[in-house]
Amino acid sequence: MIDCSKCSQLLLDFCEKTVNAQLALDISSHLEACNDCRQAYRKILEVYQILDQDAVDLPSDDWFESVKALAKQPALKKKSSRYFAWALIPAAAAAAMILLVFISRQPKTFEIEVPASFLLEDNDIASLTFKGLIDDELIADLNGLEEWAMETNEQMIFDMSAGEQKTFVKKLTEMYLIGT
């Protein structure tokens, strides 16, 4: 038998059908007996039902064909090496900022030996979120950091040629002594 607290932690997993058979039976039994949890469950199901009605009107086949043809057209011009030199400045600045942010986020006591972001390696983080132990602010903080890093660096690196990427990594290694 499970109580309301356990039930509320597992409710989304139950809706997602990611709990094992025994747990599913326990949750079902609890939902039959508990009006509050049953209401919470119904509200979540209604969210899923509303989302299910959210249809996407697709463009015509002709439009997709035109996109396909356009995608295969060669790029107009190759980026010059001068572009690369300029591109390296914000990329390197971004890398430096990331390092600074991570350095400044190092734990300040011996009790906590890993940076907060390492918590996200734990697959049970969702249940911690559900319990309210990990709040929106922390999630937003970590997401913001990841997004910012991805936006600034990844796109820049993505646009580089293999040679440019190699040079970039070499310069970063020299600047920040990565791996030493």
Next chain:
Amino acid sequence: MKGDDDVILVHDIKQGDEQAFNRLFDKYRVPVYSICYRFIRNEADAREITQDVFIKIYRNISKYNERAKFFTWLYRIAVNTCISYKRRQKSHIPYHESIGEQHVDPESLHDKIIARKIIDEALMKLPDRQRTALILRHFEGHTFKEIGEAMGITTGAAKANHYQAILKLRDYLKGLI
């Protein structure tokens, strides 16, 4: 299976086989457009982003590392392109009076339109990461591991973002519940 087919198609594209790109495009055109539309909630913008995504895919296919699943690479490009586009457009988004608090009966046509607006508004209120996790999980049916790979975050973070999205939608959609 899906992954194996993609590996062959990508291999052929890298060898210069345009037909292979056509097949890859046809396979992913609907999911990519759907992700873009659901992220940006505007048809014209979704079309522009979809076009950008496939141009990037074609021009950068040589950079795709075949150790990762192709669709996670593709979706990651789609999501990043959506995020960049949204940031660029932020200053041009017109102000709409919030209708999230209205209670509507989804049976009438007028109310269906309002219901659609409430859903649009609710989804757009979600942070980018939570919206992305919700789209990839609920609408595209991917596992949290795949979502994590596509978003460049851990499996746990993908799950947390999805759960946060559902919990928030429960409040944002109260006009419809």
